[in-house]
Amino acid sequence: MNLRNLRIGTRLAVGFGVILTMLIVLLAADSFFSANNRRQMIAGLELSNTKSALAANMKSSLLEGGIALRNIGLQSDVGEIDKLKLISKTHRARFVEARDKLIASGVSEQEKTLIASINQLDAETEAPNKEAYKMILEFNSEEAVKVIATKIDPLQQKAVLEINKLVELQAKSAQDLAADTELRGKHLTMILFSICAVMLLIGAAFSVFMTRSITTPLRDALGIAQRVAAGELAFHEGANGSDEISELINALKEMNDNLHRIVSEVRVGTDAIATASGEISAGNSDLSSRTETQAGALEETASSMEEITATVKHNADNARQANTLVISASDFAVKGGREVGQVVHTMNSIKDSSRKIVDIISVIDGIAFQTNILALNAAVEAARAGEQGRGFAVVASEVRNLAQRSASAAKEIKTLIGDSVEKVDAGAKMVDAAGKTMEDIVSSVKHVADIMSEITAAGQEQSAGIEEVNRAITQMDEMTQQNAALVEQAAAAAESMEEQAAALARTVSAFKLEQNAGVARLVRPAKSIAASEMAKDDSSLIARAGRLMHIMKSDN
Template identity: 65%
Template sequence: MTIAKRLYALILSVVLGLAALAGFGIYQMERVYTAASYATVNTVPSLLTLNDAFVPFAQMRTAVWQHMASKDAAGRAKLEAGIREARAAVGKALDQYEKEDVTDEQDRALLAADRAVLLRYDEVRDKVLALSKAGELDAARDLLVQNQPIIKELVDALAAHHRYNANLAAKGAADGAAAAASARWIAIALSLAVTALVASMGLLLARRIAASLADAIGVARTIADGDLSVQVRATSNDEVGQLMQAMADMSASLVRIVAEVRSGTDSISTASGEIASGNLDLSARTEQQAGSLEETASAMEELTATVRQNADNARQAQQMAISASDKAQRGGQVMGDVIRTMEAIDSASNKIADIIGVIDGIAFQTNILALNAAVEAARAGEQGRGFAVVATEVRNLAHRSAAAAKEIKVLISDSVEQVGQGGKLVQQAGAAMTEVVDTVRSVTDIVSEISAASVEQSTGIEEINRAITQMDEVTQQNAALVEEAAAASQSLQEQAARLAGVVGAFKLAQGQAGAAPRAPAAPRPAQHRATLKLVATRPAGQARKAAPAAADSGDWDVF
């Protein structure tokens, strides 16, 4: 059983013991409460109800004697009413007792005896009141004295009933006290039993855990001291047993690791020597490469200056071509304005010709009207002579206007013809100017392309120059790193020797030394090792090539 299950069992036993103790306590508390509440719920109300019956009975007895002593009829009537009320109160109290307070059959029998004696007393009381009312006081007194045993019997019955309920209350109190005492002793016994059970189980569990942990601590200290030959065995399936098994696995892993480290220290020492030799060779070749890169960088600077000057010349040519294109475009716009102006002049000339035609028509109509006016004036004779003169003058004026309009029409026709010829010439000049603008624009585009290509060439050459400069810097850094790597290789040899000494501190059992140390690899030529290092330092995006079996110095020239 695991430690967790044992702890669970211990906790469960505690919980069950406490639950049993709590359950018993609750049960005993219910018993005590029942016994204590019996007096409150049953006995006390019964005693109060009997008292409610006894008090009116005593009042009724007193009223009977007062009735016999009274001389006043009104006073007797009042006493009789009081006697009836008292009798009703007694009956009501007994009815309430029967309805609410009867405990058992004995209680019911006592109640029946009370009522039987009360009925007998009622007969004697009624006879005494009748004799007292009739004035026969001596007879009434003698009758009352003779029936005193009945009164005493009723008083005794009520007293016995009262004592019965008082005994029930005392019995309930005694039962409550007994239940409390019993609960106290049983609770003490259960507490002691639970405590003893939990203490015994806890001590056994603690001793078992302490012993197992002591074994585990001893094994851990042995391993910490470097003794890996200790045999670790798990003797149980609990958590401590699992811990021991884990320590056994850890010891086996440490044995395997120490054996592998021992076998690898010699290989590390040999490899570090080879690395140091290769780094020295790589350092010399890297310095040679740095010199070549410096010469290349100088040549690229001169080429960059030449390309930059060509780019400046192309830029100036582009600006001149753009200026010529702008001027040609402005000339084209002016020619367009001239064409539109000539077209407007042509349109105005046509309109003037139309107006001259209208004037000619008006002159012709005026001539006809003047002729008609002259005819009418001739018919009028002497009276129309002045009108005829006016008509003649108007006709002459119309002839002159028509002649002038014809001359103007001829001139306007000539002008329109000449304007049309000028417009055609202007249109031809505009078309030629448009061709010139298109040609200049094409030249400008070509020059712009040449300028852009020159700028791109300049930029590319500058980037190449920066790249070569960076390669030069990186090569110088590589040379420094190679020297550092050589120093690190020497330090690695020293660390390998120190590691071998540290691993030798572990003690292994026979047969646990692991595989024999591997023989160091045969030294390879320095150039071949350098080629391998070259491939390893190339960027990941470049294609990797397998190193040849016998490399020569040509690989370093490619680098």
């Protein structure tokens, strides 16, 4: 299994998982063996305690039975004797029960020997017991006590000693069990320590293996980074695997390839810069001489244009003054024409008014004539009336006189008005002729004013054109001076570019590449571009100056 195909996190998880698994197995084994040892010790202690308790019951039952037997020997009452016999039988039964349980619990050889000795002594006491009971029933207490003291008690004492040995044997067995348990615990501890040591060795070996699977590729990646830092780019080593370190090594390889390509292009670029800087230096010398010649010609052109500008400005000022005078004369002529027109209008109004007056006088004359007729009619009627119409006749006579006088005055006024109308007609004709003459004068003055305005506008345009040409030439002069300064800067920049190209070549030479590595690129110097832009500006300004000179000629 290739660990390089596993991610670092997976490897670490597997490593820690193995170590944790071994630790869990170790703890489980320790718990199992310790619990087993503890169970064995508890079982042994319980058995020993049970045997000790049974032995103690045997001892107490034996002693209590002996006491009951001795008490029987001292009694003379049959009822008490029967009670004591029942107590003695009860203790005897307890003794037998405890002995049987002790044998049934499992006994060792020593325990079998002691139990056999106890049984032997118990069997030996059977005959003395019968003898003592017989004497007691015969109420021979002294002999019974003597039998008990001489035959039964010694046997019981021996049996008690054997039972004590049995109890001591159980105590010793418990001690041996505790010692054996402690020894087994020590052995178990040694075994567990041995297993732990083995697991530690396995874990250490596994850790070293896992660590080397990580540190070895890291050292490879560090070696690649150190080679790149030292400027060695002529290698293309990668890594096979899908873990993070393999990805890091492949990324470093890709970085090295990109640096290799960039350094190759930079080397080619430095060579191109060196070549271009030499060409720029050579071109700047030619450009400097042409710029100086152009500057001299522009200075002469600028001085000539200043003189032309002054002359054109003077002509434009004169044309402007003449235009002002013509405009004033035109204004006066227009004003006179308007006044003559007003006079013509006034004369026509007077003529119309005269005609209206003649018409009114004709009406008055007609009214006077009719009034005269009415007065005649009134006088005739008054005459017919006689004395009653005399007063009315007088009034009619006065009215007739007034009508006659009105008719006479109307005739005189009509005659005067007619004469005035004739004179007004003659004046109106003369005013009409004068108005037409003023209209001709105004039209001529306006035409002259228009011509002078055109002359003035042409002069102003010519002056503005000359000024623009002058400004263009001044700008050309300034641009030429700037070109000259720029040529000097370009020369200095070309020298600086050569030095920088050399320094860059020395810097890039620290990187070690294969032979003939890189891609060439053409580099156009920034100063050369700026010079070409300035030349375009000069050409544009010269073209504008030519167009303005052509306009001036066409205006003239």
